[in-house]
Amino acid sequence: KLLGDELIYSDDLMKAISKNDIPKCKELLAHSPVLPSWDKYFFHPLLLAAKKGRYEILEVLLDSGIEIDIQDKKGFNALHYSIQQRCVRCCNLLIDRNININLQDKFGNLPLHIAASEGILEIVARLLELNQKPNARNKKDQTPLHFACIKGHEDILSLLLEKGGRWDLKDINFWLPLHCSAFHGHCRCCDILVEASGNRFKEHINMKNKDKATPLILASKKGHSRCCQSLKEADINQRDNRGNTALHLAASVSFLKTVEVLIEMKPDVTIRNKDGNTVLHKAATQKDASCLKLLIEYCKVNPGLNNLNQTVIHMAALNNSEECLNFLLSIPEFKNEINAKDKNGKTALHLALNQNYSEVSEILVTAGIDYAVKDDKGNVPLHVAAGGGIFNICKILLSGERVQKVNDRNFMGTTPLHLVAMNGSVDCCKLLLTKGADLNAIDSNGFSPFHIAANEGNLEVLKLLIKKGGGFINQVVEISGESCLHLAARKGFYNCCVFILNNMKKDFIIKLNDKENSALDEAYNAEHEEIFHLILSKIPMPNVNEKFNMEQYYPFQYSLHSYMHEALANGRELIERAIVESSWWFCGFSSSFCDCGQCPNLVNLTKENKNLTEMVYQKCVEVNDSNIKYNFQIFEDFYYLPLKKPSPDSFLRRESPFSPETGKLLKDVVPFKKHNGHPLYVAAELEHMNLMQHPLSIAYLNHKWVSYMRTILLGSVFSEVLLVLFLSLYLSFVV
Numbered sequence: 001k002l003l004g005d006e007l008i009y010s011d012d013l014m015k016a017i018s019k020n021d022i023p024k025c026k027e028l029l030a031h032s033p034v035l036p037s038w039d040k041y042f043f044h045p046l047l048l049a050a051k052k053g054r055y056e057i058l059e060v061l062l063d064s065g066i067e068i069d070i071q072d073k074k075g076f077n078a079l080h081y082s083i084q085q086r087c088v089r090c091c092n093l094l095i096d097r098n099i100n101i102n103l104q105d106k107f108g109n110l111p112l113h114i115a116a117s118e119g120i121l122e123i124v125a126r127l128l129e130l131n132q133k134p135n136a137r138n139k140k141d142q143t144p145l146h147f148a149c150i151k152g153h154e155d156i157l158s159l160l161l162e163k164g165g166r167w168d169l170k171d172i173n174f175w176l177p178l179h180c181s182a183f184h185g186h187c188r189c190c191d192i193l194v195e196a197s198g199n200r201f202k203e204h205i206n207m208k209n210k211d212k213a214t215p216l217i218l219a220s221k222k223g224h225s226r227c228c229q230s231l232k233e234a235d236i237n238q239r240d241n242r243g244n245t246a247l248h249l250a251a252s253v254s255f256l257k258t259v260e261v262l263i264e265m266k267p268d269v270t271i272r273n274k275d276g277n278t279v280l281h282k283a284a285t286q287k288d289a290s291c292l293k294l295l296i297e298y299c300k301v302n303p304g305l306n307n308l309n310q311t312v313i314h315m316a317a318l319n320n321s322e323e324c325l326n327f328l329l330s331i332p333e334f335k336n337e338i339n340a341k342d343k344n345g346k347t348a349l350h351l352a353l354n355q356n357y358s359e360v361s362e363i364l365v366t367a368g369i370d371y372a373v374k375d376d377k378g379n380v381p382l383h384v385a386a387g388g389g390i391f392n393i394c395k396i397l398l399s400g401e402r403v404q405k406v407n408d409r410n411f412m413g414t415t416p417l418h419l420v421a422m423n424g425s426v427d428c429c430k431l432l433l434t435k436g437a438d439l440n441a442i443d444s445n446g447f448s449p450f451h452i453a454a455n456e457g458n459l460e461v462l463k464l465l466i467k468k469g470g471g472f473i474n475q476v477v478e479i480s481g482e483s484c485l486h487l488a489a490r491k492g493f494y495n496c497c498v499f500i501l502n503n504m505k506k507d508f509i510i511k512l513n514d515k516e517n518s519a520l521d522e523a524y525n526a527e528h529e530e531i532f533h534l535i536l537s538k539i540p541m542p543n544v545n546e547k548f549n550m551e552q553y554y555p556f557q558y559s560l561h562s563y564m565h566e567a568l569a570n571g572r573e574l575i576e577r578a579i580v581e582s583s584w585w586f587c588g589f590s591s592s593f594c595d596c597g598q599c600p601n602l603v604n605l606t607k608e609n610k611n612l613t614e615m616v617y618q619k620c621v622e623v624n625d626s627n628i629k630y631n632f633q634i635f636e637d638f639y640y641l642p643l644k645k646p647s648p649d650s651f652l653r654r655e656s657p658f659s660p661e662t663g664k665l666l667k668d669v670v671p672f673k674k675h676n677g678h679p680l681y682v683a684a685e686l687e688h689m690n691l692m693q694h695p696l697s698i699a700y701l702n703h704k705w706v707s708y709m710r711t712i713l714l715g716s717v718f719s720e721v722l723l724v725l726f727l728s729l730y731l732s733f734v735v
Contacts, residue, residue, distance in 0.1 A: 022057060044072065050081035058082075077100070101127060112127045112133075116153065121153075135164070145161070149177040157192055175209045178190060182218045183218040206238060213241075217249060220250040223253065228261045251280075275306055311334075313328055318352070322359055338364065345377075347375075365396050374410070382408060383419055439469040450466070450484050451484055458496075459496050484496075484504070489519040523535055529578070536578050563579065564576065567579075611690075614694060621696055632700050
């Protein structure tokens with residue numbers, strides 16, 4: 001009960017503090033039997049008053065006898081918050097009330113660190129007067145000088161140095177206060193620190209942090225030209241851990257003013273970083289050519305190649321630097337390197353095309369770069385342009401006096417048309433076909449452009465290719481035996497499958513690849529059920545009189561039976577429906593295609609889906625004009641023909657126990673010893689009235705009834721004949 005009252009009291013007090021309601025705070029404090037404490041959000045009234053800068057309320061709380069050195073989860077006490085709020089009156093009040101000025105927050109920061117960061121000179125001075133150490137370190141080994149330099153508070157920096165602050169103390173990343181000033185662009189702080197280092201200033205300005213960066217390198221990286229001027233006595237050729245000098249970094253971001261300042265320091269422009277790049281290589285990567293022009297004027301020498309054997313022209317092309325590239329090509333010394341190859345055998349045009357930089361590529365082509373140069377993979381620029389779908393470059397390369405060969409192959413046997421089929425560029429495809437691209441070209445993987453377009457799902461390109469040479473769509477990949485339909489079905493490209501099925505030979509639909517899979521198998525295995533349905537609906541019923549034609553369908557029929565069995569076991573209703581709706585529905589329910597005995601599929605379907613079962617029943621009813629013919633084989637699938645011993649190369653199959661002419665059981669049939677229940681019995685047990693009342697069910701029951709009655713009648717007649725014969729013999733014997 002008391003705890004609940006305390007929470008209510010604390011909540012009310014916190015609300016009053018937030019609203020700066022001094023009378024309410026006094027009233028609550030006067031009538032409360034306990035001192036203010038934490039609220040339900042684990043925040044303290046004293047800390048809230050300090051955080052909000054409520055001087056009068058803070059005074060009232062302190063007068064109530066509240067604990068002054070309370071700290072929250074961040075380690076902040078009231079003085080930390082008051083400094084952050086920049087409330088000098090609150091800070092002085094807390095210091096006057098003897099708050100512990102040596103309490104650290106969870107980062108190890110003293111109030112002096114925060115005051116130096118916030119730039120409150122009066123509080124910094126007072127804390128120093130109270131013997132707060134100017135060189136105190138937090139958990140990152142940062143001193144108040146670091147904080148002052150980060151924020152650029154030069155007056156506080158001067159005061160700290162005056163009170164014994166050390167300029168040579170490094171944090172855990174080896175950053176001096178001078179590194180902080182240079183990185184953040186506070187040039188006056190840089191001047192103060194350099195001056196403070198006295199005769200050690202040379203050592204000071206060349207000190208490196210953990211990344212081996214000097215203050216000059218950090219200032220150059222950020223483009224702080226004024227700081228660079230303050231550090232002009234530094235070693236201009238010092239390098240960071242990547243081998244970059246200050247000039248490398250300034251040039252790589254096109255800080256023109258900074259580059260001008262650094263050039264005045266006489267840098268060595270031949271220095272290479274760990275990638276082998278000089279300052280010219282770095283400058284050539286920028287959109288603006290100002291730095292590059294200035295550096296070329298200063299260098300007066302071609303820097304040559306970097307570690308990847310790339311020239312400055314390579315660098316400009318690779319980084320889409322049109323202005324730099326135009327400038328370089330205007331200088332004969334650099335233009336002569338236009339056809340140079342890098343470590344991978346690529347020219348600047350290869351690199352630009354790889355990045356899909358159309359404008360840069362056009363500049364290089366116009367400048368006369370060699371079209372026929374191959375990279376280490378055998379690709380000419382047309383390969384790369386076609387692969388990237390860069391139409392305007394393809395058009396240029398295939399026209400004019402220096403026309404590129406349209407059927408040029410790389411080391412994988414790939415033509416530009418293969419690459420267009422891969423990326424799906426319709427315009428490039430039209431262009432290549434117009435220029436005589438070979439539709440029948442086969443790469444080292446056995447793929448034609450048709451196969452690649454199907455494998456990537458690029459329907460519009462596939463349409464163009466088929467329009468140009470439709471017969472090629474029936475080709476199979478020589479290595480894997482796969483057709484376009486195999487590839488599109490496996491990847492799940494439905495529209496491509498529709499188009500391929502409408503244009504390929506029908507007997508190719510069930511063609512097997514080297515893994516003995518048809519396109520239907522690929523769709524099933526990849527769980528592309530809509531494509532499975534589509535392909536199955538397109539497979540025609542063969543002519544039963546063509547024995548060879550029937551033989552190739554046996555594996556397909558066995559697969560359908562297995563798929564129906566697996567679909568029923570795994571709840572794949574779309575597969576079940578696809579099989580039932582197809583012309584091959586009987587394969588899913590016949591024991592002729594079941595290697596495990598009597599087929600349980602119809603019984604299982606009856607249990608799971610009565611509507612699909614009704615569709616199966618309807619498939620067994622044939623209506624011709626006024627005649628209705630019923631096929632009862634699904635109800636009498638209790639017999640089988642014993643398997644003949646197959647030859648090693650024949651497909652194992654069980655013949656139907658029914659005569660194909662009459663539909664009656666053959667004489668050599670053997671009944672299954674075990675059965676899974678009759679489908680009609682299961683339907684009756686589950687009260688599936690739509691199945692019990694179906695015309696097929698009624699006709700079958702009538703048929704069985706008539707058959708039983710006929711059997712009984714024939715038995716009676718036979719008995720009478722035997723009786724008459726017996727009596728005749730008896731009478732003749734007696735007489």
